[in-house]
Amino acid sequence: xxxxxxxxxxxxxxxxxxxxxxxxxxxxxxxxxxxxxxxxxxxxxxxxxxxxxxxxxxxxxxxxxxxxxxxxxxxxxxxxxxxxxxxxxxxxxxxxxxxxxxxxxxxxxxxxxxxxxxxxxxxxxxxxxxxxxxxxxxxxxxxxxxxxxxxxxxxxxxxxxxxxxxxxxxxxxxxxxxxxxxxxxxxxxxxxxxxxxxxxxxxxxxxxxxxxxxxxxxxxxxxxxxxxxxxxxxxxxxxxxxxxxxxxxx
Amino acid sequence: xxxxxxxxxxxxxxxxxxxxxxxxxxxxxxxxxxxxxxxxxxxxxxxxxxxxxxxxxxxxxxxxxxxxxxxxxxxxxxxxxxxxxxxxxxxxxxxxxxxxxxxxxxxxxxxxxxxxxxxxxxxxxxxxxxxxxxxxxxxxxxxxxxxxxxxxxxxxxxxxxxxxxxxxxxxxxxxxxxxxxxxxxxxxxxxxxxxxxxxxxxxxxxxxxxxxxxxxxxxxxxxxxxxxxxxxxxxxxxxxxxxxxxxxxxxxxxxxxxxxxxxxxxxxxxxxxxxxxxxxxxxxxxxxxxxxxx
Numbered sequence: 452x453x454x455x456x457x458x459x460x461x462x463x464x465x466x467x468x469x470x471x472x473x474x475x476x477x478x479x480x481x482x483x484x485x486x487x488x489x490x491x492x493x494x495x496x497x498x499x500x501x502x503x504x505x506x507x508x509x510x511x512x513x514x515x516x517x518x519x520x521x522x523x524x525x526x527x528x529x530x531x532x533x534x535x536x537x538x539x540x541x542x543x544x545x546x547x548x549x550x551x552x553x554x555x556x557x558x559x560x561x562x563x564x565x566x567x568x569x570x571x572x573x574x575x576x577x578x579x580x581x582x583x584x585x586x587x588x589x590x591x592x593x594x595x596x597x598x599x600x601x602x603x604x605x606x607x608x609x610x611x612x613x614x615x616x617x618x619x620x621x622x623x624x625x626x627x628x629x630x631x632x633x634x635x636x637x638x639x640x641x642x643x644x645x646x647x648x649x650x651x652x653x654x655x656x657x658x659x660x661x662x663x664x665x666x667x668x669x670x671x672x673x674x675x676x677x678x679x680x681x682x683x684x685x686x687x688x689x690x691x692x693x694x695x696x697x698x699x700x701x
Numbered sequence: 702x703x704x705x706x707x708x709x710x711x712x713x714x715x716x717x718x719x720x721x722x723x724x725x726x727x728x729x730x731x732x733x734x735x736x737x738x739x740x741x742x743x744x745x746x747x748x749x750x751x752x753x754x755x756x757x758x759x760x761x762x763x764x765x766x767x768x769x770x771x772x773x774x775x776x777x778x779x780x781x782x783x784x785x786x787x788x789x790x791x792x793x794x795x796x797x798x799x800x801x802x803x804x805x806x807x808x809x810x811x812x813x814x815x816x817x818x819x820x821x822x823x824x825x826x827x828x829x830x831x832x833x834x835x836x837x838x839x840x841x842x843x844x845x846x847x848x849x850x851x852x853x854x855x856x857x858x859x860x861x862x863x864x865x866x867x868x869x870x871x872x873x874x875x876x877x878x879x880x881x882x883x884x885x886x887x888x889x890x891x892x893x894x895x896x897x898x899x900x901x902x903x904x905x906x907x908x909x910x911x912x913x914x915x916x917x918x919x920x921x922x923x924x925x926x927x928x929x930x931x932x933x934x935x936x937x938x939x940x941x942x943x944x945x946x947x948x949x950x951x952x953x954x955x956x957x958x959x960x961x962x963x964x965x966x967x968x969x970x971x972x973x974x975x976x977x978x979x980x981x982x983x984x985x986x987x988x989x990x991x992x993x994x995x
Binding site for chain 2: 513514515534535536539540544545547551553554555556560563564565567568570613617
């Protein structure tokens, strides 16, 4: 009876759940078998080496990678076959690897497009832009600058800010540390922590930079060659885990 | 004489630029060339031709023809692009040519192989004279209409959310979709605007050649394609610039070449085009940082 009760409570909190996911690019299988879940308010990290299938997992949740097998559920709803635009509307926003900001548009225009689903509600759009500028004051200074001329760190902030414009329930964040200097990575993570504190946003984070990611995570999954090899609480794993094994194999 | 030359280049170039802009709009987003694009001029021509003798004023006929051009452009997407878009570039190449051939043969079968006269208001052919320049009214209208279209177009792409979304989609289509911007909305808008631009340019083109025949679309398609290739296939500025450059080359040969060689003008024009491409294979204007579809 007690077990049933906790189970139900668990289900209620569950935001994102992936079962038996398999992703391919033509003949290449990028993700072999991934099962994971993210609860409301959690920060979950997906760790693994280059080519482990982290980004593919994220992109398949976002609806742009080809899912061969498996099921993706969001708040209990099967979204496996949904289009990327539909998935965003449900409250799943993505910051892809390489950030993919629109280099020819200004910072403001990038943000406006991020808030596309709120385009008719002018006051919400303006307020959200203000919120993003509060979180990343540098973007406010760069407001009318063409996004392609921003520094790497600023582009990362813009990509995160753009994703926040849709007021998501969960943020899929792909390697925010990629290609950035250590001090900038530090700053980006400070911003992410602040964001968590301010909004209690649920985050699914993909990283190669394990220590940094573990510092803000609640739970961790390790991905190797397209499969989840272990998982657990971040606080436990931080000391115990043999990272060498995860990244370089036995 | 010099001013005459400028007016001639500008009036021809404005038509070329509009044609090129319409083609590059769709290419920019789908990274696919719409080879049925020239058939929009066929649609324009036959629409006005079929409305001949109706009690409506000419401007109404032209307006209807432009609407038909938009409708057919969107129709091209549904018939030739949408079913095979995800497959391969070759598939779309074939389907868009097939759709073009279908329209040409429909015209051949249902109307006639012979050129049909397209009615045009007579004032378009009246000559005006100013500062030593003698030119038909339609040339001045072409220049005026084109610049008006370009201003509206650029403002739309800069100020409206849909315009921004289209520019974003031209750089990174998947990312645009991940922001909740519907792919089909962007694509349909691109085809509709392509049809509008081709419709306006096609009407101006008809006022020049004044007749329509099943193969009428080939020349505008070739013009648009070459202009975008010169200017850079990924940039709307490039397409406009390419249109004016192509007109400049064409018109210069018109002035320079002796009468008996003039009929081989295209040989000279294409030689220059090849030269430009040898020096700048990517076109003159660099487009947004975007990948080429594979």
